[in-house]
Amino acid sequence: MRSIRTSLMAVMAVAATSLPALADYLVREVGSFHVGGRTATVSGMPTRDVVFSPGAPPIKVDPNGEFAVEQMYVQYVKLAQPKAKVPILLWHGGGLSGVTWETKPDGKPGWQQFFLNSGYDVYVSDAVERGRASWARYPEIFKSEPMFRTKKEAWELFRIGPSYEVGGQRVAFEGQQFPIETFDQFAMQGVPRWVTNDAATQKAYDALVEKVCPCIVVVHSQGGSFGFNAALAAPDKIKALVAIEPSGAPDPAAVDAGKVKAVPHLIVWGDFRDKVAVWQRLPIAPTKYRDAIVAAGGKADVFDLPGMGIKGNTHMLMMDRNSDEVARLIHDWIVKQRLVN
Amino acid sequence: MRSIRTSLMAVMAVAATSLPALADYLVREVGSFHVGGRTATVSGMPTRDVVFSPGAPPIKVDPNGEFAVEQMYVQYVKLAQPKAKVPILLWHGGGLSGVTWETKPDGKPGWQQFFLNSGYDVYVSDAVERGRASWARYPEIFKSEPMFRTKKEAWELFRIGPSYEVGGQRVAFEGQQFPIETFDQFAMQGVPRWVTNDAATQKAYDALVEKVCPCIVVVHSQGGSFGFNAALAAPDKIKALVAIEPSGAPDPAAVDAGKVKAVPHLIVWGDFRDKVAVWQRLPIAPTKYRDAIVAAGGKADVFDLPGMGIKGNTHMLMMDRNSDEVARLIHDWIVKQRLVN
Numbered sequence: 001m002r003s004i005r006t007s008l009m010a011v012m013a014v015a016a017t018s019l020p021a022l023a024d025y026l027v028r029e030v031g032s033f034h035v036g037g038r039t040a041t042v043s044g045m046p047t048r049d050v051v052f053s054p055g056a057p058p059i060k061v062d063p064n065g066e067f068a069v070e071q072m073y074v075q076y077v078k079l080a081q082p083k084a085k086v087p088i089l090l091w092h093g094g095g096l097s098g099v100t101w102e103t104k105p106d107g108k109p110g111w112q113q114f115f116l117n118s119g120y121d122v123y124v125s126d127a128v129e130r131g132r133a134s135w136a137r138y139p140e141i142f143k144s145e146p147m148f149r150t151k152k153e154a155w156e157l158f159r160i161g162p163s164y165e166v167g168g169q170r171v172a173f174e175g176q177q178f179p180i181e182t183f184d185q186f187a188m189q190g191v192p193r194w195v196t197n198d199a200a201t202q203k204a205y206d207a208l209v210e211k212v213c214p215c216i217v218v219v220h221s222q223g224g225s226f227g228f229n230a231a232l233a234a235p236d237k238i239k240a241l242v243a244i245e246p247s248g249a250p251d252p253a254a255v256d257a258g259k260v261k262a263v264p265h266l267i268v269w270g271d272f273r274d275k276v277a278v279w280q281r282l283p284i285a286p287t288k289y290r291d292a293i294v295a296a297g298g299k300a301d302v303f304d305l306p307g308m309g310i311k312g313n314t315h316m317l318m319m320d321r322n323s324d325e326v327a328r329l330i331h332d333w334i335v336k337q338r339l340v341n
Numbered sequence: 342m343r344s345i346r347t348s349l350m351a352v353m354a355v356a357a358t359s360l361p362a363l364a365d366y367l368v369r370e371v372g373s374f375h376v377g378g379r380t381a382t383v384s385g386m387p388t389r390d391v392v393f394s395p396g397a398p399p400i401k402v403d404p405n406g407e408f409a410v411e412q413m414y415v416q417y418v419k420l421a422q423p424k425a426k427v428p429i430l431l432w433h434g435g436g437l438s439g440v441t442w443e444t445k446p447d448g449k450p451g452w453q454q455f456f457l458n459s460g461y462d463v464y465v466s467d468a469v470e471r472g473r474a475s476w477a478r479y480p481e482i483f484k485s486e487p488m489f490r491t492k493k494e495a496w497e498l499f500r501i502g503p504s505y506e507v508g509g510q511r512v513a514f515e516g517q518q519f520p521i522e523t524f525d526q527f528a529m530q531g532v533p534r535w536v537t538n539d540a541a542t543q544k545a546y547d548a549l550v551e552k553v554c555p556c557i558v559v560v561h562s563q564g565g566s567f568g569f570n571a572a573l574a575a576p577d578k579i580k581a582l583v584a585i586e587p588s589g590a591p592d593p594a595a596v597d598a599g600k601v602k603a604v605p606h607l608i609v610w611g612d613f614r615d616k617v618a619v620w621q622r623l624p625i626a627p628t629k630y631r632d633a634i635v636a637a638g639g640k641a642d643v644f645d646l647p648g649m650g651i652k653g654n655t656h657m658l659m660m661d662r663n664s665d666e667v668a669r670l671i672h673d674w675i676v677k678q679r680l681v682n
Contacts, residue, residue, distance in 0.1 A: 026367050
């Protein structure tokens with residue numbers, strides 16, 4: 001009996017030291033591109049006098065001309081010998097960029113690194129208007145003003161804790177998994193967003209799928225709708241769709257969910273949804289859409305993490321302390337879809 | 342005689358097939374972080390009604406609160422077995438982001454890939470206000486309006502050709518090396534800039550040097566001043582500074598160039614400078630600063646590419662067709678500074 005226990009412990013020790021996030025891997029190429037977008041022309045605006053350096057004479061600047069707008073940015077790491085049959089694409093949520101998937105605010109490896117170490121070619125993108133995708137003059141090109149998320153909104157909306165007082169105390173949920181001591185580091189990842197670019201964003205994502213898929217797509221939050229719609233538009237190209245806390249979904253009355261019945265879907269939910277009012281409302285549309293896929297004969301699984309005994313996950317679960325544990329559940333689900341050699 | 346010729350040809354064939362940009366390499370980690378910055382507080386602004394989805398009722402948005410501002414974004418690829426003794430940091434120019442150094446607009450490997458393949462740990466950053474570094478509300482936090490570069494300005498200022506007519510003809514310089522058929526792809530890399538963030542940007546770069554150096558720094562264009570000043574602030578941390586077409590430099594009357602006499606400097610200039618008026622003015626300050634370093638007993642080399650027989654390079658020489666040839670000259674110069682094992 002003792003020897004069996006010892007063997008089990010030895011096996012567990014090996015498993016612990018061979019976590020994929022800790023191994024080197026052979027890379028074929030690190031690269032990037034922009035995809036989608038169009039040329040916009042601005043005309044009839046007055047020239048402006050701009051002082052480029054303090055004390056220097058002003059220089060006339062003509063704001064009129066042609067601009068590249070509404071493209072998105074995509075960065076990839078291709079392995080020399082990928083194990084996954086198709087690459088994995090990581091699509092971020094609202095007010096954020098592809099940095100979501102990179103090194104976590106606490107300095108530990110994020111999901112980009114996890115999936116590279118697990119043998120996937122990984123594509124991380126910045127949607128239209130975010131990060132390296134760039135943004136355009138408003139209201140002449142983008143049709144509204146940008147929105148800037150406060151630290152308070154991030155803290156409360158992302159279910160790190162019930163209240164954040166400016167200049168004062170930050171109250172966290174008991175047992176939550178976000179590394180709150182590095183919350184200010186996380187806040188640096190925020191980027192402005194617009195509410196009028198959804199169509200352009202969807203178009204760019206569809207162009208990305210056309211360019212690099214077949215693929216697996218992992219979406220987060222606002223990315224949910226873009227991912228669900230991308231799969232409806234190209235069900236032959238998206239071999240699996242994993243939606244992490246999607247904040248929206250197509251209305252089954254307006255689309256044919258049967259189109260994606262051959263695309264396995266997985267929706268993942270974290271903890272504390274009952275403690276933040278908006279999180280009782282946000283899952284309704286994705287759940288309705290999920291039910292429609294199943295009713296149409298498709299596959300749409302749900303991982304309710306607290307229901308599976310995995311407690312304390314916030315909306316930013318790819319940055320939580322147990323992010324590798326959640327990533328491994330997703331990887332195992334992908335393996336079951338026969339997408340990994 | 343024949344056998345010697347054959348051996349030489351064999352050696353040359355090996356050299357040609359072992360171009361660093363074509364080989365796989367073992368990676369320890371792909372990661373990123375934000376560095377520098379501060380928390381800014383906005384108060385006293387009215388709430389706004391925002392319609393987040395067409396047709397939905399407006400939601401009240403409170404713009405007041407705390408924001409992370411003036412940080413910069415840094416992404417690194419660390420090799421399992423780097424040959425360079427210290428990492429290389431690639432700092433972009435004005436109106437651009439770290440994408441400058443990644444895959445070229447023509448889809449071929451850029452300098453990030455070149456230096457990885459040559460055995461360096463490579464750090465590519467987005468300066469304050471650019472790309473994944475994010476930007477802040479103006480005029481409340483950033484003190485001026487953003488500037489958007491037109492395609493015409495990029496074409497002419499970057500010395501791709503003498504004239505760009507909106508909706509019409511693009512005239513290129515004869516013999517220039519930029520892949521002009523992919524100019525529209527390049528234009529997607531442009532990001533807005535401000536003229537009032539230089540001090541915050543310098544502060545963030547200095548924080549980056551403090552965090553990750555000793556290192557080699559390669560700067561481009563507007564990055565020139567930030568690199569020269571970073572070396573003056575931390576001459577023990579920057580082991581070599583390569584300035585690609587720097588658009589500015591410290592005034593030797595205002596700084597002590599002797600501080601960097603142990604830091605080897607290299608300035609690289611492309612072609613067609615006599616054909617664009619501003620390019621007869623821009624090199625004056627860097628040249629004066631370079632002369633001051635030499636007068637103080639330091640090392641500051643100059644590669645005047647056309648003078649060395651390398652013709653046709655634009656301001657974006659890391660994207661030109663012969664970018665590997667120029668990168669190799671720089672790599673060889675770094676090797677001479679004894680920074681590569």
